[in-house]
Amino acid sequence: MRESLFIFGVNHRTAPVAVRERLAYPEGEIVAALARLKEAAPTIDEVALISTCNRVEIMGVTTAPDRAQTEATDFLAGDRGVDATAFAPALYTHQARSAVRHLFRVGASLDSMVVGEPQILGQLKNAYAQAATAGTAGLVLHRAFHKAFSVAKRVRKATLIGHGSVSVSSAAVGLAAKIFDTLTDKTVLLIGAGQMAELTARNLKRLGVQSLLITSRTFDNAVALARKLDGTAVPFDNFRPYLKLADVVVGSVAAAAPVIGPEEFEGVIRERRYRPVFMIDLGVPRNFDQRLNALENVYLYDIDDLSTVVRESIGDREREAEKAEGIVDLEVDSFLKWLDGLELVPAIKDIRSSVEQLRELELERHRAWLAGLAPGERERIESMTRGLVNKLLHRILSGLRDGRAGIPDGVHAAEIARRLLSTELAIEGGALIDDDRDEDDDL
Amino acid sequence: MNTAWLIPALACYALSATGFTMERAGMHSRLARWAIPMLAAGAALQTGDLLMRGIRAGNVPVTNFGQSLVFLAWLTALAGLVVIVRMRMPVIGVYVAPIVFVVLALEAATMRQAHLAMPQTLRSVWLPIHVTLALLGYALFVIAAGVSLVYLVYERRLKAKRPLMPTDERTPSLEKLDRINYRLLGWGFLMLSLAIVTGAIWADATWGHFWSWEPAQSWTLVIWFLYAGLLESRLTVGWRGRRAAALTIAVFTVLVGSFVGVSLLATGKHGGNFG
Known part of the structure; x- marks a missing residue:
């Protein structure tokens, strides 16, 4: 009876959001759903449910993978009230090795829509916690999830998979950190109070920006955003005097011609005594004249430049992902070895007790003779027999465990050994009686 | 040896x-x-x-x-x-x-092979002080030039909008590079100034005059003025960043030239002729 892992489900690659949203579970309902699932699918021994906006997956441990999956699929369809044919084509299944690999890849963010994004690990930890709460996670799932977390950590440490910026506003903030050592003493000027500007400002504030000036064609918008972000609103007709204060200028107004040109800004730079300025142009058409980038200590990035940065770091991440795959494969091997060892445990226990039983039987048969010996001699015989049994077991069991004896399937071999040694078999075949006769002859 | x-x-x-x-x-x-x-x-x-x-x-x-x-x-x-x-x-x-x-x-x-015998006139407590100060000043200028070089390479990449190489993740920000360059220049300049002063005191004690206008001294003075100008431009007009880095490297080139040139031409006391 081999315990084996399986994962099946849908993700952002196989199913459109219209399917995913119908299958997804709200976070608060997962524990109850797991209990229902366990009830409806008796062949599943352990189970967890991973439900995020990009994936809905059921992961379980079973001895009958095919039946378990049918049961779980039927459960999912019934429980969510979705016709199984609606999501069957999007369903993927991984079993045994492939299932472990899939879990580790998900945890290491290799299966994410944006490779390397950090949220998935937290979501996986959540899924695990819920299975633990529901009591549906057993020995194998505990170990599998913990291993998945440590693999994710190792991948993050050994590769650059989480580096670089994968959105325009985070790219802008990443660049600010390359120009400025700290943002706490810097001033940010937003020209235009749109959504992108707000997002960028929020990201900058997270890095410590305290002084925030906001101007907008519609003064009310500037005031509203200033209130939201704890900044200061400046009238649009009168924002130029503030330019010399700004270390970061974010432009996002709708304007046919550039709002800031190089001639004007050259004076600003001199007034600033050449302190660097980072200009983020989110506007289309562009708000800042391109020639500004040529000015000393001015760094101008428009929306396309930022998109290029984003594209490049996605490319970098994909290259790093290849390294990560290698790490995952190694860890899958080590997990499966543990799992095989786990399967050996019952057989090893049986082998041990069979052999020990034989030893005791022999001692019992010679009890009368043993009773006549001096206590020291009796102990000696006791320890001799025990030593013989232990040495014999050690060779057999360690060979089964690490596969050094060239046995490809330790579980199968252990099972054979267990059966050959089992007491019932030996008695049925009359083996014990034969042995007795031999020994008597020797005596 | x-x-x-x-x-x-x-x-x-x-x-x-x-x-x-x-x-x-x-x-x-x-x-x-x-x-x-x-x-x-x-x-x-x-x-x-x-x-x-x-x-x-x-x-x-x-x-x-x-x-x-x-x-x-x-x-x-x-x-x-x-x-x-x-x-x-x-x-x-x-x-x-x-x-x-x-x-x-x-x-x-x-x-x-043979190590040069140290002339009696040089065996003075002023020698280690003067030499260590002068060479420490130069060492700081060497590092300042290195920091400036890093600045220029990195700044160029930012301007060219190719900033995010994986190996750049640990490169310090431009602001930090610029600040450290400034501090190194300041400390180097201080060491150089003290070296000139101690050298003059020593010369006065040994030969009876502070200054003898030999090549090493004249060049050192030129370099002292160049670094003084570099620091001055930052403090008054605020030349910093790219321009400061480029000037640091330029002045350092003059320093290397004078150091090598004066030493190899070997004239004056700094060249080993101790009259």
Whole structure:
């Protein structure tokens, strides 16, 4: 009876959001759903449910993978009230090795829509916690999830998979950190109070920006955003005097011609005594004249430049992902070895007790003779027999465990050994009686 | 004339230089992790080497150009370590470690057989003070030039909008590079000024006059004015960033030229003619 892992489900690659949203579970309902699932699918021994906006997956441990999956699929369809044919084509299944690999890849963010994004690990930890709460996670799932977390950590440490910026506003903030050592003493000027500007400002504030000036064609918008972000609103007709204060200028107004040109800004730079300025142009058409980038200590990035940065770091991440795959494969091997060892445990226990039983039987048969010996001699015989049994077991069991004896399937071999040694078999075949006769002859 | 310390010191510097280079190339090896300890070990071993030489010479071992260069390399390694560890600037290791290694290796390979006898006039307490101050000033200028070089390369990449190479993740920000460049220049300038003052006092005590307008002195004065101008431009007009970095390298080039030129032409007391 081999315990084996399986994962099946849908993700952002196989199913459109219209399917995913119908299958997804709200976070608060997962524990109850797991209990229902366990009830409806008796062949599943352990189970967890991973439900995020990009994936809905059921992961379980079973001895009958095919039946378990049918049961779980039927459960999912019934429980969510979705016709199984609606999501069957999007369903993927991984079993045994492939299932472990899939879990580790998900945890290491290799299966994410944006490779390397950090949220998935937290979501996986959540899924695990819920299975633990529901009591549906057993020995194998505990170990599998913990291993998945440590693999994710190792991948993050050994590769650059989480580096670089994968959105325009985070790219802008990443660049600010390359120009400025700290943002706490810097001033940010937003020209235009749109959504992108707000997002960028929020990201900058997270890095410590305290002084925030906001101007907008519609003064009310500037005031509203200033209130939201704890900044200061400046009238649009009168924002130029503030330019010399700004270390970061974010432009996002709708304007046919550039709002800031190089001639004007050259004076600003001199007034600033050449302190660097980072200009983020989110506007289309562009708000800042391109020639500004040529000015000393001015760094101008428009929306396309930022998109290029984003594209490049996605490319970098994909290259790093290849390294990560290698790490995952190694860890899958080590997990499966543990799992095989786990399967050996019952057989090893049986082998041990069979052999020990034989030893005791022999001692019992010679009890009368043993009773006549001096206590020291009796102990000696006791320890001799025990030593013989232990040495014999050690060779057999360690060979089964690490596969050094060239046995490809330790579980199968252990099972054979267990059966050959089992007491019932030996008695049925009359083996014990034969042995007795031999020994008597020797005596 | 090599001491037993020299070869181990060279080996450590070589390992350190390789480690820093590998780290820069994005290779995560054990050698890369040991680059800083190896630089420290090299400097410690070279300290032993210099002590042995100093004991033999009876004073700081700077009687010829090669020796001065080795002494300068040692101070550069020490100052570099301070900047790398205290200011968290491992990025300049890739510049400091190879320079120190090459200088020391060249000198070890061409070391003159007989060590120069130290003339009696030079055996003074002022020698170690004057020389250490002057060469420490130069060592700081060496590192400032390195920091400026990093600044220019990095700044160019930011301007060209190609800023995010994976190996750049640990490069300090432009602001920090600029600030450290400024501090190094300030400290270097202070050391150079003190070297000039102590040299004058010493000359007065030995020869009876403060200044003799020999080439080394005149060039040092030129360099002093150049660095003074560099610092002044930052304080008054606010030249910083790219311009400051470019000027730091330009002035450093003049310094290298004068240091090599004056030493090799060997005129005056600084060249070993002690009348």
